[in-house]
Amino acid sequence: MTRLEDIAHRHDEASALLTEGSRVPAGAPILELKGLQKNYGYVQALKPATITFLAGEIHAIVGENGAGKSTLIKLLTGVITRTAGEVLWCGHPVALSTPNEAIARGINAVHQEVVLCPHLSVAANLFLGDEVERHGLMRKRQMEKMAQSVLDDLGFYLPAAAELGSLTIGQQQLVATARAAMRGTQFLIFDEPTAYLTRQESAQLFKLIRRLQSEGVTIVYISHRMEEVFELADRVSVLRDGTHVGTRAIGETNENELIALMINRSIEQIYHKEDIAIGAPILEARGLTGPGFEDISLTVRAGEIVGLYGLIGAGRSEFALGLYGRQPLSAGEVHWMGRKVKIRNERDAMELGIALAPESRRDQGLCLNLPIGLNINLPVFGRLSRGPVIGRAEEAANADRQIRDLAIKTPSRRVPASSMSGGNQQKIVIGKWLSHGAKLFIFDEPTVGVDVGTKAEIYRLFAKLLKEGAGIILISSYLPEVYELADRLHVFRGGRLVGSHDFHAATHEDVLGEAIGV
Amino acid sequence: MTITTTESPAAAPRRGMNILFSLTLIGLLLALWIALGIVTVSFWTPLNISNLLRQGAMTAILAVGQTFVIITAGIDLSVGAIVGFSTVILAWLLQAGVPLWIAIVITLLMGVAIGAFHGFGIVRMGLPPFIITLATLTSLRGVGLLITNGSTISINNEGFTNFARADFLGIPSLFWMVILVAVPAYVFLHLSRWGRYLFAVGSNSEAARLSGVNVNRTIYMAYILSATCAAFVGVLLASRIGIGNATQAEGWELQAIASSVIGGTSLFGAVGSVHGPLIGAFILATINNGANLLNVNSFWQRIITGLLIIVIVYFDQLRRRGSR
Secondary structure, rough: OOOHHHHHHHHHOOOOHHHHHHHOOOOOOEEEEEEEEEEEEEOOOOOOOEEEEEEOEEEEEOOOOOOOHHHHHHHHHOOOOOOOOEEOOOOOEOOOOOOOHHHHHHEEEEEOOOOOOOOHHHHHHHHHOOHHHHHHHHHHHHHHHHHHHHHHHOOOOOOOOOOOOHHHHHHHHEEEEEHHHHOOEEEEEOOOOOOOOOOHHHHHHHHHHHHHHHHOOOEEOOOHHHHHHHHHOEEEEEEOOOOOEEEEHHOOOHHHHHHHHHHHHHHHHOOOOOOOOOEEEEEEEEEEOOOOOOEEEEEEOOEEEEEEEEEOOOOOOHHHHHHHOOOOOOOOEEEEEEEEEEOOOOHHHHHOOEEEEEOOHHHHHHHOOOHHHHHHHHHHHHEEEEEEEEOHHHHHHHHHHHHHHHOOOOOOOOHHHHHOHHHHHHHHHHHHHHHHHHEEHHHHHHHOOOOOHHHHHHHHHHHHHOOOOEEEEEEEHHHHHHHHHEEEEEEEOEEEEEEEEOOOOOHHHHHHHHHHHO | OOOOOOOOOOOOOOOHHHHHHHHHHHHHHHHHHHHHHHHHOOOOOOHHHHHHHHHHHHHHHHHHHHHHHHOOOOOOHHHHHHHHHHHHHHHHHHHOOOOHHHHHHHHHHHHHHHHHHHHHHHHOOOOOOOHHHHHHHHHHHHOOOOOOOHOOOEEOOOOHHHHOOOOOOOEHHHHHHHHHHHHHHHHHHHHHHHHHHHHHHHHHHHHHOOOOOOOHHHHHHHHHHHHHHHHHHHHHHHHHHHHEOOOOOOOHHHHHHHHHHHOOOOOOOOOOOOHHHHHHHHHHHHHHHHHHOOOOOOOOOOOOOHHHHHHHHHHHHHHHHHHH
């Protein structure tokens, strides 16, 4: 018996709920979803889905951003409760209403962002909530020894005494996986685990996943990277716009079929690109350097979409924040309409005519617990005021106009922004900048977590802005989006510009290769 | 890829909820008044009512200033110390022969300076509001004691000390001071863009910054307003007790925070009003006043205040959760 099984065994004995799971023979249904459904406010995030997971399989779930993958995971791990439907665990209906219930039954998830305590040691994190004690005192050295043997056993070359926060995200993710494995997990969900990992770390993770599978753990693997799905999975389910559109055995399908299921429409239909004449340069960046990016030179002209592609952390958002005056620039020049300018802070940028719809709506884009109207008006209160006092009628009219023009689905401008779906929240961020007006719009990941309908609306809006003579910088980690929309596509890697292409001048493979660095 | 929606089916418009909450508070205040009117004979006497208004007035002004800070998701622990310190500065200036009006203006400017120092500590030095205001709380008491050498300075300006006892149109002058502060404060918080910026900074300062709000200036403003309100209360207190003493107004910062929280301000920021803390301050004053009339041990008053804070904030939490 390996150390891992030994420690997992300790947990098995402790938990009666767990042994229930281990009775299911490999290949029999372990978790069945029957008409599982979730509504968020006005939005159906997951339409009734019926999916069966078989014990011991690796089951991939694929879908575009906003297809309902995250909702599904949150339902299975008890983070949110379902609106309707039934879940059978080992043939018995279960509530899965709290995270603790899911964990007690042996359902665990490893998230893209690690949710552990960065200031504690690896060993302390592995044993968190389940410390080894004698007479009420922790057996720190024993835990460290046990943790080390688990790590060695899994083939991770990590010191158990190291502080978790000092490790790379990839290593932290391995720790999170080891933690789930130690808890005698029967059913382990990976949510886009490789988003932040290097190739080597990904390979190590895959090895671990296969090993867990060989020990009888059922794996759900969520990703939008096709090559990973075909490398790992036994079966694959496809989600689209919150609908489960099919499940296939991996040997009976191919990449094209899956992509067709995921989008179900031709690329021209989603990506709305009109022929718009490109005019004079609006912005020229020359050798811009700042925190997270180095020596970036690019030009944005009127009527042009400039796409910035790269993996997460490649320096695109940092460049945008630097350009916008949020982060200080250490070198380089910015020319605005042919004139050299200095952008010291956000207000300088706004005054010139730059607008930024930032990467994270939650952290940077919106005051979530404040009304929609306040969010929309935030940049323009100066204009809406007479003397010190805000014109209440102007305030209402401006907010209502954006709500109407952008078709934000809300009963009132007084509703807090937090009650809106991702797509509607993105529209609020955009509405803020439309009412302010700008010459250059920077959209950082504008369609993440946004439903397909809204996506199309956002793309149509791009065309409208371009026709009015604006320029757009579009930052996206989703290659088809920048590939189909950008007049000029720049590729970032490690904070540097590593490639620049005109519309459709390079293949997907070329661009991806530059971004990954092969 | 995350879904950024939260659990919120059809949230009701905010304004309706706020009115409901204010009405509940006013209802509570009226219920207290009616109950005290029934069980004591002396509650509804003109003397007691004007006493009550005087007691509540100073906490009410502190609570309004405090609310500006709390809306930005900060806290100002120094207000009690500023009140005591201001009485010392004012008495000291008067003793040195400085004309009254100039002494008052200098005292208020000193409040502005202390608030600006708090803003500097938070914005430039990156200190948590709790720490920087805790530090000034203890140091200001120390500076005040140094100036007075641990004793008190009496104020001999009769016109000034009569002010706190005076009435105007049958209402105590101190209560008029509440109105003098509350009306511009209401315009500032609810009708001007600066007020909106306070809420935006308290809700998400990064989003506010990226929307062109001058976040640093907004934080400076909140702490300057709070400290200036406290200095103003110091002037009023000096008038009421006729002395300058650095140990006065001990624990008033907690009274101010309690009034603000009872009045519906969220310590997490971005929720609050001007009228809420005013009502909260008078609820607290009524409880103290009623307890005195009923001969309840003053130690019990502290316990009751503590319990009241828990009950009111708990119900407010339930209400918010319910509306979500």
